[in-house]
Amino acid sequence: MTLDDLRVFIAVCQAGSLSAVARSLSCSQSAVSQHVRRLEREIGLTLVERQPRGVAPTDAGAILYQAALGGLASLDAALRHLRELRDGDGGTVKVTTGGVTVRHFMPDAITAFRGRHPDAILDFRSAHSTGRCLELLHGGQADLAWITLGRPFPGVQQRPVIDLPWVLVVNAGDPLAARRVVEPEDLRSIRHIAHPPNSASRRRLEEEFVRLGCTPSQTVGVADWDTAVLLAELGVGHAVLPGLPRLALSPDGPVRAVPIPALSPITVGWAARQWNALSPLAAEFADLVAADQARFAADLAETPTGEDTSSR
CATH class of the missing domain: 3.40.190.10 (Periplasmic binding protein-like II)
Known part of the structure; x- marks a missing residue:
């Protein structure tokens, strides 16, 4: 079992098609099948099954898919963080959230972060729901997710930041x-x-x-x-x-x-795969946003009910 085997297997599960994965990897369909078959031989179970249109993971395949997805996402993040440490202050922080929440919750933190780390990149990926944000996070397409907190999500840690009335x-x-x-x-x-x-x-x-x-x-x-x-x-x-x-x-x-x-009140805040595995840049940005919201919450607590706070 190799990392390439697992990466190809994940791609097959997500695409539902061997030929689509072969096209995306610029290889033959038989090469894609070999990766999957190698995993099946080692595990001793069928991992994907043919359907009228494409393929789908079996019950055993679904278990391996979820485990491999989270494991490889964490490994990829760790390798990227190590490159950032090697190369200096530059790096990328990938954040997923709803379309308008950046404007409402993060502008001051973004300005402060850019002032501290002019060579770093903040990569925002909009998602239509908390569920989709968590999927992107779990799949390694984001380091942080700003979400409405609630139900637990496997492989993801949630951290409340502010309660909103x-x-x-x-x-x-x-x-x-x-x-x-x-x-x-x-x-x-x-x-x-x-x-x-x-x-x-x-x-x-x-x-x-x-x-x-x-x-x-x-x-x-x-x-x-x-x-x-x-x-x-x-x-x-x-x-x-x-x-x-x-x-x-x-x-x-x-x-x-x-x-x-x-x-x-509704609670919003951050989610990450593992807080202690975040890069220093990602952890700092998360802390900047949380500090801004703490100040807003303090102002809100001092404001009499019904008083406008938009100018604060």
Whole structure:
């Protein structure tokens, strides 16, 4: 069993096709098959089986795939970190997260990191959900994932950074805009702008609605939180969002953010395959973001309920 055998096997499981892997590696299909057969001979079990279209891992193959994926991802990361140590300050930190969270959670940390390490590269990979971020992380395509924390994910360690209270974002002319807080009974009648499908925030919010017995009707779905704010401004509906650090809603602006204390806060933070195996650059960037959010949380704790914090 060689590393090349495992890499080819992983590629076959992901592509579901021997010929596709052969094309990507610029080799013959028989060469790809030899890698898989060598693993099967050594293990003594069939790892992939033919299907009407392509191939798929057997139960034994699925076990090996998950183990090999995490192991090779960690090995590749370690080798890259060793090259960074050998070559100096330069290096790459690969981060995966949702499309708008970089703007809301990381701009100050990015500026500080770039000032300290001008030769380092921050490589951001957008993903549509926490689940997809964790898949990219586990597969070695990212060093860090900024996610909504919740259910455990095999081979990944999660670290909470900040709890965000929920707010109702509404057009300034809406009757609810004048409230200091929004109560559960108010939520029953709102025109709810739903979060992206399959997102952790949507699942958490729907669970909270059920808990409070106040599930509102849905008017439209959106791809990200910023779009939800825009639709609320246009009067299309009401957006129930986490109280983001850079929501940027001024007291005299076209929209208001009204706290919803009955909804349990949502926790966001970092995930990594192994914290103690992160490169020094990745660990430093994670710490910079966490420090920024700690300052925001301290400001939020000192702000009376319902007071705007966008200028802080």
